[in-house]
Amino acid sequence: MADLEERVQRLEAIEGIRRLKIRYAQLCDANYDPPGLTALFTEDAVWDGGDLGRYEGHDQIRGFWEGASKAFTFALHYMIGHTIDVDPPFTSGTGHWYIWEPATVNGRAVFLGATYDDVYQKVGDNWRFKQVNANLHFFTPYEDGWVKTPMMPMD
Amino acid sequence: MSIEDRIRTLEEIEAVRRVLAAVGATCDAPYDGAAFAGHFSEDGVMDLMEMGVYTGRAAIQEFIDGMRARVPFTMHYWDGYAIDIDGDEATATWYGFETPNLNGTAHIGGLTHDATLKKIDGCWMVTRLGQELHFMTPYDKGWVRQRVADQTA
Amino acid sequence: MPSERTVEQRLQRLEDIAAVRQLKHTYAKLMDAGLCHENAAWPDDRFLALFADDAIWESNVHGRHEGREALRALFAGWAARLTFAKHHTIAPSIDIAPSGVEATGHWYTWETITADGRPIWLAATYDDDFVKRDGRWLIKHVRSHIQFRSPYHQGWAAEAPLPQMGE
Numbered sequence: 001m002a003d004l005e006e007r008v009q010r011l012e013a014i015e016g017i018r019r020l021k022i023r024y025a026q027l028c029d030a031n032y033d034p035p036g037l038t039a040l041f042t043e044d045a046v047w048d049g050g051d052l053g054r055y056e057g058h059d060q061i062r063g064f065w066e067g068a069s070k071a072f073t074f075a076l077h078y079m080i081g082h083t084i085d086v087d088p089p090f091t092s093g094t095g096h097w098y099i100w101e102p103a104t105v106n107g108r109a110v111f112l113g114a115t116y117d118d119v120y121q122k123v124g125d126n127w128r129f130k131q132v133n134a135n136l137h138f139f140t141p142y143e144d145g146w147v148k149t150p151m152m153p154m155d
Numbered sequence: 156m157s158i159e160d161r162i163r164t165l166e167e168i169e170a171v172r173r174v175l176a177a178v179g180a181t182c183d184a185p186y187d188g189a190a191f192a193g194h195f196s197e198d199g200v201m202d203l204m205e206m207g208v209y210t211g212r213a214a215i216q217e218f219i220d221g222m223r224a225r226v227p228f229t230m231h232y233w234d235g236y237a238i239d240i241d242g243d244e245a246t247a248t249w250y251g252f253e254t255p256n257l258n259g260t261a262h263i264g265g266l267t268h269d270a271t272l273k274k275i276d277g278c279w280m281v282t283r284l285g286q287e288l289h290f291m292t293p294y295d296k297g298w299v300r301q302r303v304a305d306q307t308a
Numbered sequence: 309m310p311s312e313r314t315v316e317q318r319l320q321r322l323e324d325i326a327a328v329r330q331l332k333h334t335y336a337k338l339m340d341a342g343l344c345h346e347n348a349a350w351p352d353d354r355f356l357a358l359f360a361d362d363a364i365w366e367s368n369v370h371g372r373h374e375g376r377e378a379l380r381a382l383f384a385g386w387a388a389r390l391t392f393a394k395h396h397t398i399a400p401s402i403d404i405a406p407s408g409v410e411a412t413g414h415w416y417t418w419e420t421i422t423a424d425g426r427p428i429w430l431a432a433t434y435d436d437d438f439v440k441r442d443g444r445w446l447i448k449h450v451r452s453h454i455q456f457r458s459p460y461h462q463g464w465a466a467e468a469p470l471p472q473m474g475e
Contacts, residue, residue, distance in 0.1 A: 011326060015168060078396070232396075233398070
């Protein structure tokens with residue numbers, strides 16, 4: 001029965017991590033709810049988005065979401081193709097996700113395409129982000145596309 | 156919860172995900188009203204907000220078949236599911252991206268959806284399907300220039 | 309129906325669904341790394357090892373290709389033409405056969421591609437077969453139906469559903 005327990009825990013961990021990522025998406029799309037999003041991260045977490053900046057710990061991460069909520073007045077975070085890996089004792093895991101994101105940034109319609117490489121940690125009964133690495137592939141004005149303007153300047 | 160209960164929960168999450176994927180697929184390339192409505196309970200409700208509320212399979216089927224007449228091509232990309240199981244009932248939210256041809260013009264649509272389901276005679280049936288339309292814009296415009304196109308033309 | 313299966317069988321089915329889902333998403337991730345030229349060796353043995361050695365890849369546009377070396381040639385051709393690709397794999401519906409060693413999967417992809425220096429949208433649906441050999445799931449048969457393949461600045465109204473299209 002111990003073997004069955006471990007196998008069920010693994011599937012539950014995968015589903016729990018999946019739900020964490022979807023919750024992240026939903027809060028981002030609710031105008032980047034800063035306290036709600038920050039609570040999804042461990043105290044010592046890092047959010048690293050390359051050109052979007054690197055933020056460590058709750059204070060910096062909350063500040064990032066506060067800024068995002070001003071610049072991104074609309075977004076839909078489609079979190080789609082993903083792989084999730086977990087091992088016993090299922091208190092940590094990693095994941096790779098594709099995101100497709102139509103958004104309005106500083107008044108302009110943009111398409112954002114990226115992948116995430118995440119590290120997850122279980123805190124009590126809840127999965128949390130320990131590390132989020134966002135790899136931007138394009139951040140392009142709607143009229144331009146990713147060949148003409150792969151990365152739109154933020155300001 | 157026993158191991159069996161925990162496995163059942165995981166199975167039901169997967170089953171609901173499958174049913175909703177099947178519902179979305181009935182709307183592709185393009186709409187099949189009977190197949191779509193067949194996933195609803197007898198008194199199921201489809202709430203499309205400004206596009207109307209439809210109660211019962213017949214009304215739902217009629218609306219969906221009406222879409223087929225106006226939309227010669229579309230694809231529905233439904234994913235990003237969050238599904239909760241409570242015995243023989245379930246709730247779900249998800250994201251939808253659509254690429255319809257309306258009035259000879261490509262459009263793109265961004266939506267979020269929600270549903271309640273009930274397991275009836277061993278099958279998950281939709282008791283309520285809702286949506287929030289964030290944009291449905293002609294391709295040459297984008298959602299800032301024109302957030303919602305006139306879909307009844 | 310679940311009540312006719314043992315707990316172990318039910319668990320195995322869920323694990324197999326998770327494994328097939330993981331396999332398809334790994335296919336997309338490795339393919340995109342290759343088509344974006346992040347992996348100069350692609351299509352490499354690591355990628356082709358995702359496929360059964362008698363695997364088939366076919367689409368309404370690319371025709372039918374059988375066996376790992378034919379697949380290697382097909383994918384190498386794509387890498388020669390494309391400089392960027394992201395396969396957004398969406399809405400998996402996976403069925404595990406009663407045998408437990410065969411499976412089918414239906415998916416959508418929404419793709420952003422750069423071909424010959426131009427941005428392209430590509431929309432496809434997939435109906436794939438998978439096999440489990442020596443405890444490992446492999447891709448056995450990819451059936452891609454490309455719904456449209458359209459220039460970014462044009463949209464897909466003229467092309468969808470896809471008529472006959474040459475490469």
